Amino acid sequence: MSNLFLLGPRHRLSHEPEPNCQGLYALFLKKGATLDGVEVPPDDPIYFGKCESGFESRGHVSARDSSGSTFRRSLGALLRDSGRIVCDVHPRRSRGQFNERSYHNFRFSEDGEVELRKWMLENLEYSFQPVKDQLADAEKKWIRELNPPLNIQHCRNELREKLLKLRKMCAIEAQKRGRGEC
Numbered sequence: 001m002s003n004l005f006l007l008g009p010r011h012r013l014s015h016e017p018e019p020n021c022q023g024l025y026a027l028f029l030k031k032g033a034t035l036d037g038v039e040v041p042p043d044d045p046i047y048f049g050k051c052e053s054g055f056e057s058r059g060h061v062s063a064r065d066s067s068g069s070t071f072r073r074s075l076g077a078l079l080r081d082s083g084r085i086v087c088d089v090h091p092r093r094s095r096g097q098f099n100e101r102s103y104h105n106f107r108f109s110e111d112g113e114v115e116l117r118k119w120m121l122e123n124l125e126y127s128f129q130p131v132k133d134q135l136a137d138a139e140k141k142w143i144r145e146l147n148p149p150l151n152i153q154h155c156r157n158e159l160r161e162k163l164l165k166l167r168k169m170c171a172i173e174a175q176k177r178g179r180g181e182c
Contacts, residue, residue: 079115
């Protein structure tokens with residue numbers, strides 16, 4: 001399989017070359033950037049995903065908080081664990097109520113979200129390829145082939161279990177905060 005994502009142009013996270021176009025994207029550490037606990041060759045992605053209406057629609061950078069982004073929750077939990085961002089974890093509000101999903105889809109404090117966004121803009125870049133048909137199948141195939149360290153679905157990488165543990169710890173903290181226990 002041709003690695004278009006590895007050979008294609010890379011962009012700053014603030015740049016969207018294909019607005020309103022469905023496709024696949026890969027996130028990479030910029031040259032010289034490091035992420036504690038993540039060892040990847042310079043040309044390998046740290047995360048891979050699909051978007052149905054342009055890269056910006058994924059909300060990795062523009063979203064108000066991390067509650068709607070698996071990638072942001074994983075990256076934030078990892079950065080928080082390494083001390084690169086210091087913040088509290090909060091539950092996502094769902095129609096004014098907290099529920100199990102709001103704890104699972106946690107968000108970081110406002111300061112934490114700002115720090116996470118800043119870190120992403122300074123340290124990440126992406127590649128995007130339009131895909132017209134069978135988007136979900138193509139995403140699964142690429143994730144299995146590339147095995148990016150921050151993906152937790154459709155692959156078995158060395159970091160997966162640690163990410164799941166860190167995310168669970170964040171979800172527990174969000175649940176305690178939602179119940180007024182911290």
